[in-house]
Amino acid sequence: MIALTIDGKEIEVETGRTLLEAARENGIHIPTLCYHEALKPYGGCRMCVVELETPRGPRVVASCTYPVEDGAVVHTETDQIGQLRKVAAQLLMARAGHTPFIQELAASVGVDSTPYTLPTDSCVLCSRCVRACQEIVGIGAISMANRGSDRVVAPPFSISSADCIECATCVQVCPTDAITLKLITDRNRTVHVWPSEFARGACRLCEYHADEWMDVGAQEQTVHG
Amino acid sequence: MATTGQERIIQPRVSDIRKILDKQSNGASSLLAVLEDIQHQYRFLPRDALIMVSERIPVPLSRVYSVATFYNAFSLKPRGRHCFQVCTGTACHVRGATLVINRLETLLGIETGETSDDLEYTLETVNCLGACALGPIVVTEQGYDGMMTISKVDKLMRRVHSLGSENADAGKPAQVDAAATDTAPPA
Ligand code: SF4
């Protein structure tokens, strides 16, 4: 067991836990975006930052990836932390301010508008879908492609992946509904709107008609429907 | 339109890719090394080659694609035998990189970021190369050329062009071999 202090509260947790888990288990709230209970920590969104006391002064760390240490003293609500979370939330608002999840997350750290302008996109690149496909499903049909401002979630070559088993786990974990089930009606059984180079035929077992699926939206380049 | 040689560049031979894969250990960590070898041999990463890579080493195709699209050193589109890279960093831009680019676009008949149909030339822009005092800079397999002007671009073009025709004299298939076996890395 490891003993540490979070927001003045003395806490005991098992070795190998992260600061975020230690806090949550003890009823201390830390906002998160890319963190998901079922996935390995990713450390991509920086909403979960906390302040760690060190001999050389306070240090800002991402609580979702930082392992608990004996005697650690952690503060989750300082002015600096509040400021950092606000900027992260403002940037998220600039990109995906139209999604309820981001609005709520931003509101929880006191942000309701943004001074920044970014191209609007429901996907906030949290990589939950990519990690879920790899870690939970074990398939890895999609990944992050390109870099910098061109970064997108995409299947290889932006063509519907033959590896996808259409389990919709990505839909399940996406916080902003950037990957939706909307396109799946009773006959259109695929969650992805990526164009495919293969013509799909009607299935002889079920009533799945590919041409109709094609009409629904086979033009989009990335996951965003 | 395309000659046999060009097709062979664009369509990788299974045996060639196998050779590259055989050289490496085939663990997941050999991914970058394999991609580098393929890029070196074909001057780009053919899609079929990436699929073969993912079948051989324990990395999903999506991950291979992710890595291939992340690094600037890799290209998913065929690239020309001669590559012109024009620096468009702030200093070079101020010193007239745009004129240099326009001239190259006119001479090569392609836009920035494109490759000529005969797979001879590629025109690209790069960010600051750290030699701002020499701007505008153009990088080719001939090395770095600084203080570029339109007339110097024309001269450089002639030099690079003469390189190309030497190879062409040896016939098309030889070109492919030259490209495949050329191990001397450009500056
Ligand atoms: S599609 Fe959704 S889950 Fe995937 S990276 Fe974008 S926001 Fe995250």
Ligand code: FES
């Ligand atoms: S939740 Fe920790 S960085 Fe996203």
Ligand code: FES
């Ligand atoms: S801007 Fe071109 S070398 Fe620095």
